[in-house]
Amino acid sequence: MIINYCLVCFAEIIPQIGWTALFSKEEEVTVCWSCREKFSIIVGETCRTCDRPLEQIEPQFKLHDQCLDCVRWEEDPHWAETLEKNYSIVMYNDFAKEVMAQFKYRGDYVLGHVFASFMKKKLAAIPFDKIVPIPLSAERLYERGFNQSEAFIRACGFEPSDLFTRIHTEKQSKKSRSERIHLEQVFRIKEPIPNQNILLIDDIYTTGSTLRHAAKCLKEAGADSVSSLTFARG
Template identity: 65%
Template sequence: MATYKFRGDYVLARIFAESIKDLLRRLNPDLLVPIPLSNERLYERGFNQAEALVIESGFVPSNLITRIHSEKQSKKSRTERIHIPQVFQIGDYADIRGKEILLVDDIYTTGSTLRHAAKLLKESGAKRVQSLTLAR
């Protein structure tokens, strides 16, 4: 996972693609929303690992939310991660009312990231929000 996430080895997304593709077909959400990186993290890593999982599985990601830059999650303690303030914002033109959304992320640690994203999407009118992560 470190090679994929922190060393920019994009091709590793293809290893997981077939399994993810099958699961995404079964779940059949209206929108696939990868957890976004801040612009700074995207620059550092070279690509969004969650978005790559969606693309390599043959689906189109819906980049409806953006991330506000903050300290790296990996540098925070479990308690700090659990109590972080909202780090996402939704795009001005994102109409998600009544949609079933699947959030996609690479690693689930405390669940704070997914909870924040799900809360924002639900408050914006999503009918249902589920999540899929590659590792825990």
């Protein structure tokens, strides 16, 4: 797909001219520099489990290289060692929220290529055997017309593995952290997956509940390890 305009603001993208542009194959540019700079890229030291920037956490809410949320997850024997690591690209600021809403709720499917342009480099550094989207309920899929996590995977050049289904339909965004943690299992595995390193893909990491429910389901089905990559960190 050849693009010469920003998929977010529709401004013309002016190619950079120089030796690199002349003698090497540049990555396809899908977003202008003005829009790119509005995303808050995660840099520096982060929580070793959830990728939340440690500099944004007050001292009383972190322990060494972990945020207290992740410490609490790992102290719970039901959830300990379920999700090995979450990787995120940007913080969920107002701009990321607006672009994500345009993608998910207003059906601007092509924006998947914008998210993919950030995610490809991170994906190249994460080892996995299967790349798996977080499934939507049938109702949510009907409303949106597509699964945003599958769109990310395909825009990054991979084929998503369909390993499990969603059996709970309530929106978790409406629930408190405690309600999310104690919610009954929301996924059902389709078949055993022994000796596999799984990478889950989702749009946003908030409390980590959805990803841990999915990871637990996969671990119980035989997966060796489960990590996740989300575009944004809430």
